[in-house]
Amino acid sequence: MKKTAILLLLAFTSLAAKAQITTPQPSPLSTVKQVVGLTDVTLEYSRPAMKGRIIFGDLVPFEKLWRTGANNNSIVTFSTDVSVAGKALKAGTYAIFTIPGETIWEVNFYTDTNNWGTPKSWDASKVAATIKINASSISEKVESFTIEISDLTNNGANLSILWDKTKVVIPFTVPTDTTVIASIDKTMAGPGSNDYYASAVYYLNSDRDINKAKEWIDKAISMAETPAFWQLRQQSLIYAKAGDKKGAIAVAKKSLAASEAAGNADYVKMNKDSLAEWGAK
Known part of the structure; x- marks a missing residue:
C-alpha cells in the first residue's frame, strides 16, 4: 500500500507540473x-x-x-x-x-x-x-x-x-x-595633469624611456595646484631611476613632509627608506 501511495503521489506531481500553462x-x-x-x-x-x-x-x-x-x-x-x-x-x-x-x-x-x-x-x-x-x-x-x-x-x-x-x-x-564642446576644448588644450602623471608612472613601472617619464612627471607636478604626497613619491622614484639622486632626495623630502602632514604612515616609511638608500643627510 505504501509503495502504491508513493507512485500515485509521483504521478499526481508529474501531472501538476505538466499542467502549468503560460498564456x-x-x-x-x-x-x-x-x-x-x-x-x-x-x-x-x-x-x-x-x-x-x-x-x-x-x-x-x-x-x-x-x-x-x-x-x-x-x-x-x-x-x-x-x-x-x-x-x-x-x-x-x-x-x-x-x-x-x-x-x-x-x-x-x-x-x-x-x-x-x-x-x-x-x-x-x-x-x-x-x-x-x-x-x-x-x-x-x-x-x-x-x-x-x-x-x-x-x-x-x-x-x-x-x-x-x-x-x-x-x-x-x-x-x-x-558635452561635445567640453570634449573638444579638453582635447585641443592638450593632456592634463592626470594624463601626464599616469603616463610617467606607466613608463617608470614598465621600464620605458625614463627621461620621457621625467619630462612628463615634471609637467604633471607643475600643473597641480598642490601636488599630493603620493605624486611627489613617484616623481622622486623617477628622478632616482633617471640618475638624478640630488633631485630625488629633494623631492622625497617634500613627499615625506606631505605624508607626515597627512598622517600616512606607509608613505612616511617608504620615503624614509628611500632617503636612507639614496644617502640623504
Missing part, C-alpha cells in the same frame, strides 16, 4: 532603447489595448492621477541630465504619472518607481519635475497604448504618448552640444 499577458511589457545625441534613453512600460472600450474620459477618467499604462510603473531612464519641456531633470530613472485632461495633461516624473499602479500615498517630495502639455487628436486610432521616442535630433527628441485618438508630445533636450 499571453493582456498588457504585454515593452522596452524601448534609444540613443539621443550622446544620451541613452530607455522606456519600460506595459501596453493595454482598447478592446472596443472608450478610453479617455471613461476607462481613464479625466482630472485623476493615472499610472500611464498598466501593471507596474511606466518608467523612463536618462543617462545624462536633460530638460523636459523646459524643466530640468537629473540623470536617473523616473516613473511617469499623468493627470489626463480633455485638452491639457499634467505629466509628473516621480523618483519612486516601485509601485503597482499609482502610489498609495502621493509624496510631492518625490516629484522631480511636473509639466503641462497640450493633448491633440489624431485621425487614426491607436489600439495598443504606446509611448515612443520620436523626432530625434542631436540635441533632443519627443517622448510621445498615444492611445485611442489622443496624442501627447513631451519634448526633451539633451546636453549633446555642451
